[in-house]
Amino acid sequence: MNKYMNRWVLYGLKAIVVLIWLGCIWGQVIVVPIFSEAVANTYPSQTPLHWLYLILGELFLVCVEIAFIGVWRLFSLSGSGSVFTAKALPCVNLIIGCASIGTAITAIALGTFAVSAWHDATMQGMDYFSIAAVLGATLVAEIGFILLMLVMRGLLRAATDQSDELEQVI
Amino acid sequence: MAIRINLDVMMARRKIGVGELAEQIGITPANVSILKNGRAKAVRFTTLDAICKALDCQPGDILEYTPDE
Numbered sequence: 604m605n606k607y608m609n610r611w612v613l614y615g616l617k618a619i620v621v622l623i624w625l626g627c628i629w630g631q632v633i634v635v636p637i638f639s640e641a642v643a644n645t646y647p648s649q650t651p652l653h654w655l656y657l658i659l660g661e662l663f664l665v666c667v668e669i670a671f672i673g674v675w676r677l678f679s680l681s682g683s684g685s686v687f688t689a690k691a692l693p694c695v696n697l698i699i700g701c702a703s704i705g706t707a708i709t710a711i712a713l714g715t716f717a718v719s720a721w722h723d724a725t726m727q728g729m730d731y732f733s734i735a736a737v738l739g740a741t742l743v744a745e746i747g748f749i750l751l752m753l754v755m756r757g758l759l760r761a762a763t764d765q766s767d768e769l770e771q772v773i
Numbered sequence: 774m775a776i777r778i779n780l781d782v783m784m785a786r787r788k789i790g791v792g793e794l795a796e797q798i799g800i801t802p803a804n805v806s807i808l809k810n811g812r813a814k815a816v817r818f819t820t821l822d823a824i825c826k827a828l829d830c831q832p833g834d835i836l837e838y839t840p841d842e
Contacts, residue, residue, distance in 0.1 A: 772815040773804045 613682045620671050620678070627664045635660035646730075648723035652715060663708045670701035687759070687766040695756045699749060706745040713738040776838050777811040783828045783835055784809075797827040 639660060643653035673694040680686040680694070717735055720726055784794060791809070795802040798820060807813050808824075821832055828835070 771813075772817055773800060773808060773813050773820055 608681055608684075610682060613678050616678055617675060620675050623671055624668055627668045631661055631664050635664065646720060646723050646726050648720050648726065649716070652719060655715065656712065659708050659712050663705050666701040666705040666708070670698045670705075673697035673701070687762045689763065691759055691763070692756070695752065695759060699752045699756065702745060702749045702752065706742065706749060709738060709742045709745055713742060775841050776836065778808045778813065778816065778824075778835050779837050780805070780809045780824070780828075780835060783830050787828050789828070794824075794827055798823040 639656040643650045676694045791805045795805045
């Protein structure tokens with residue numbers, strides 16, 4: 604497996620994961636609190652939902668951080684040549700689990716916003732549909748990602764089974 | 774498994790041990806033991822070729838088919 608994997612590519616990917624983690628921390632400390640407060644202060648219909656959006660945003664970023672722990676572990680397994688073993692499957696399951704929770708969080712945020720802001724006279728139509736469209740597009744992308752990961756998990760299981768069978772050949 | 778590789782007799786005739794045979798074939802002693810004990814599920818032709826070369830024998834000398842009861 605080592606002849607197929609360039610370790611510098613893996614180092615680069617791990618560096619990007621570190622940047623993503625730092626970005627998530629920055630998002631949790633600065634972006635989410637400011638953004639949720641801005642939305643709550645700008646539109647009266649959203650004011651009671653400030654804490655909900657704050658919690659959903661923080662939880663979403665926690666899901667991303669945990670998912671990338673699984674990604675980091677997969678990179679490590681790829682580098683050591685043991686990605687086609689039973690060790691890889693829990694990592695993929697972790698990623699799918701976090702993506703599923705993140706999708707649920709997005710769905711809750713979209714549903715809450717769509718219902719609460721529907722009759723807000725202070726919110727312009729463009730603002731409402733823009734925010735709803737962004738959340739909706741994010742939701743669709745997340746569902747697509749989960750489905751893709753399910754396919755990848757199937758391929759990983761097939762490759763692992765074949766690798767196990769090949770291990771038995773003397 | 775109905776097909777097994779009988780290494781014991783040929784190894785005794787050639788007076789070659791597990792470790793030495795493993796080294797000549799290019800597999801681990803553990804895998805030689807697996808072959809000896811009939812627990813191997815699959816063997817490469819290259820391994821079979823190396824075994825026959827090391828033991829100076831034909832595949833038929835070490836391969837045996839016993840139908841399952």
